[in-house]
Amino acid sequence: MPFTWPLDPQDLFVERYPQMTLGLPVDEVDAVRAAVTEMWPDRPGGWVYEWSALAARHAEAGRHRLAAQAYGWAKFPSLADDPKRTALARQIEQHTLAAPGFPVEFERRTLTVPYRGGEATLPIHLTAAPGLPADAPVVLASGGVDSWKTDLHGMWEQLALALPVRLLLFDIVGTGETAHLPMTPDGGAEVIAGLVSFARTIGNGKVGHFGISMGGYYSARTGLTGAVDASVVLGGPVERSFAPDRGFAFGMDGIVGNALGFDAMPSTAEREEAFAAFDLRPLLDQDANGPMLVVNGTEDVHVPLDDTLVFEGRRDTRVELIPDTGHCAISRFGEAMSLIAPWLKETLIG
Numbered sequence: 001m002p003f004t005w006p007l008d009p010q011d012l013f014v015e016r017y018p019q020m021t022l023g024l025p026v027d028e029v030d031a032v033r034a035a036v037t038e039m040w041p042d043r044p045g046g047w048v049y050e051w052s053a054l055a056a057r058h059a060e061a062g063r064h065r066l067a068a069q070a071y072g073w074a075k076f077p078s079l080a081d082d083p084k085r086t087a088l089a090r091q092i093e094q095h096t097l098a099a100p101g102f103p104v105e106f107e108r109r110t111l112t113v114p115y116r117g118g119e120a121t122l123p124i125h126l127t128a129a130p131g132l133p134a135d136a137p138v139v140l141a142s143g144g145v146d147s148w149k150t151d152l153h154g155m156w157e158q159l160a161l162a163l164p165v166r167l168l169l170f171d172i173v174g175t176g177e178t179a180h181l182p183m184t185p186d187g188g189a190e191v192i193a194g195l196v197s198f199a200r201t202i203g204n205g206k207v208g209h210f211g212i213s214m215g216g217y218y219s220a221r222t223g224l225t226g227a228v229d230a231s232v233v234l235g236g237p238v239e240r241s242f243a244p245d246r247g248f249a250f251g252m253d254g255i256v257g258n259a260l261g262f263d264a265m266p267s268t269a270e271r272e273e274a275f276a277a278f279d280l281r282p283l284l285d286q287d288a289n290g291p292m293l294v295v296n297g298t299e300d301v302h303v304p305l306d307d308t309l310v311f312e313g314r315r316d317t318r319v320e321l322i323p324d325t326g327h328c329a330i331s332r333f334g335e336a337m338s339l340i341a342p343w344l345k346e347t348l349i350g
Helices: 009-023 026-035 047-060 064-074 082-101 153-162 185-202 214-224 252-259 268-276 327-348
Strands: 105-115 118-128 138-142 166-169 207-212 230-234 292-297 317-322
Touching: 009 026, 009 064, 009 153, 009 327, 026 047, 047 064, 047 082, 064 082, 082 105, 105 185, 118 153, 118 185, 138 185, 138 214, 153 166, 153 327, 166 185, 185 207, 185 214, 207 214, 207 327, 214 230, 214 292, 230 327, 252 268, 292 327, 317 327
Parallel strands: 138 166, 138 207, 207 230, 230 292, 292 317
Antiparallel strands: 105 118, 118 166
16 A cells, blocks of 8 residues: 655655646746645645646646646655545546647557566557658657656657657556556566567567656666667666665655555665665676667756766767756756757667
């Protein structure tokens, strides 16, 4: 069972404000920020209540895309209780209603993939520029532990319009619509292996993988093992992030604890035991990687700089640090995408 934990909602506004205003008007974000006084209670002043009220106003006015964005923030940062899960369901509903107006081709479907000796199902989104040929490359793409495929639709849309590829969007294990599967290194990699296999059947056989934040952990795995033809790691944790002495900021201890499948805030020993299995040092010590692009901001409070710099000097690997910005270069995201999109095009298409 998921759990709630002590969390000051104003801390989340401090960190995520640039991300919030990418998809919603500044004055609306500011109004919710002024109204929110507590994190978990579903009542006036509560995080989920105030964001959901904004979403409902947009939904009633037929502004389904904005409603989906606001419900996305209502369920943030974790599906820790029923009101958050309700907000996610409403986000999906509003996103589906908005889809006919998207400037890209969009299909939502459910896939079944091998998982732990059996099978697992998960919803995915397929997105591409209108008229994209069927024989285009496919790029798997995901967010991290708290920002998921539907939350990031605007970014995926821009990428789809900029690249002659089809995007296969999914939530990593332990999060979003894949929260029924706990976040584990090997289980998550197995799900992605199934997605890669599917992706090779729906295009020209070439597959890339673009992971953001914890999604970047999994794209680092596919890149380091050569499982895909191009791997982009944006703000991905790979080694130092899982060290015993690491700290957490902005509620990340509870966010990660929920994703890992704990039913209460894990003790330090419990978390360190779980984290030890994620360390990618064994893969970093090998020389099996395919082409990789590794990007992050220099001021990341979640992922140590070493987890980006460790890729310097590797074969077929490009490392880019963007100054004066934090986790995943969110406040200078346009610069990050101006590196990522051309690199993917050159690597997958030439």
